[in-house]
Amino acid sequence: MSRYLRPTATMIxxxxxxxxxxxVLYAWRLPPFHSNIESTENAYVKGYVTLISPQLSGYIVEVPVQDYDHVSKGQLLARIDDRIFAQKLDQARATLASEQAALANSTQQQLAAEARIGSSQAQLDSATAGLKRAQANWARIEPLARQGIMTKSDAEQSQMTLEQAQSSVTQxxxxxxVSRQDLETIKxxxxxxxxxxAGAQAAVHLAQIDLANTRIVAPREGTLGEVGVKLGQYVSAGTQLMSIVPPDVWIIANFKETQLNNISLGQPVxxxxxxxxxxxxxxxxxxxxPAAGSEFSILRPDNATGNFTKVAQRISVRIAVDPDQELAKQLSPGMSVVVQTQANGA
Known part of the structure; x- marks a missing residue:
């Protein structure tokens, strides 16, 4: 009996x-089980997770949303007390009005200076005409005075009139x-x-931006995470209030470097x-x-020290989710995924 059991046990x-x-050969994809189809469990759903923070400091006076609400672009998420910022805007507008009034006054001063130049030019024309008359009169009287035909006092009066006319022209x-220099000073x-x-206008624009930033709105459509901000809470610039997750998702699959030979751009998965x-x-x-995951880590391994053991590195591959799939609407960032490539055209 035992003679028959020994061969059976050996066969088993x-x-x-x-x-x-x-x-083992199947698990390691070794011949004869080698295949061009690659798969990995090291894959996850990814998406844009946007952290919402204020640009200003102040007390929260309104939080109209709750955890996991679906919001649309521009929808109000929270509001900071805007009384101080409204007053700053009014102050900036008052400063702008004052500067504009000063500029308008300068324009009026320029017009007045130009009018004074015109008046001075008219006075110069009048003085020039008087000088010509005095010169013509002196030209007639001077020969008569030398000949003694005219009294000395009349000649001196005529000469004095000429000198006064010359002084009037110079003046x-x-x-x-002087009027021209005044005009240049005004300019x-x-x-x-x-x-x-221009500076006052910029200050008004900045005040308007600050006032608008008291309303914290959704940058795009998506679903909120947990709403951490509370009514009456004092927040400062950069305080994390909540997060919003848009509907766009994709897959990041971390394949071994030895698997990349069978993966190409556009390949269906x-x-x-x-x-x-x-x-x-x-x-x-x-x-x-563009690089293995180890190259992006904070503490990268230094293979030049100690004993070396070769380890297959992981390369991240971004996979786009095909449209018009009803289940795709239920994908959320962080979900675990098992990815398997397909032959092109499959």
Missing amino acids: AIAVGIAGLVL AQAAIE VGRGSLEAAV SFTVDALNRQQLTGHVERFS
């Missing part, structure tokens, strides 16, 4: 050994020059006033999601990471 042991070898020319001062008006009862969805390879 051999069968178990062969089965174990077959399983009128000086008045024109130079006008530049600084225009700069002051299928994947199952643990949270969706492992129902299958489809997508396609969109992009490859």
Whole structure:
């Protein structure tokens, strides 16, 4: 009886050994089980998770949303007490009005200076005409005075009139020059006033921006996470209030570097999601990471020290989810995924 049991036990042991070898070859994708289809469980759903923070400091006076609400772009999420910022805007507008009034006054001063130049020019013309008359009169009287035909007092009066006319012309020319210098001074001062008006306008715009920023709104459509801000809470610039998750999602699959030879851009893939009862969805390879994951880690390994053990590195592959899949609407960032590539055209 024992003679028959020994060969049977030997056969069973051999069968178990062969089965174990077959399983190892299958698990490691070694011949004859080598395949161009690659798969990985190191994959997750990814998405844009936007942290919402204020740009200003103040007390929260309104929080009209709750955890996990669906919000649309521009919808109010929270509001900061805006009384101080409204007063700052009024103050900036008052400063702008003052600077604009100063600029308008400068414009009026320029017009007055130009009018004074015109008046001085008229006085110069009048003085020039008087000088010509005095010169003509002196030209007639001087020969008569030398001949003694005319009295000395009349000649001196005529000469004095000529000198006064010359002085009037000089005075009128000086008045024109003074008016012109006044005009240039006004023009130079006008530049600084225009700069002051531009600065006041910028201050008004900044005050308007600050006032608008008291309303914290959704930057795009999505679903809120937990709302951490509370009514009456004092917040400062950069305080995390809540987060919003838009509907856009994709898959990041971390394949071993030895698997990349069978993966190409645009290649179709299928994947199952643990949270969706492992129902299958489809997508396609969109992009490859420019480096292995170890290169992006804070503490990168230094393979030049100590004993070296070769470890296959992981390369992240971004997979786009194909549209028009009803289950895709239920995908949320962080879900675990099992990804399997397909042959092109499959």
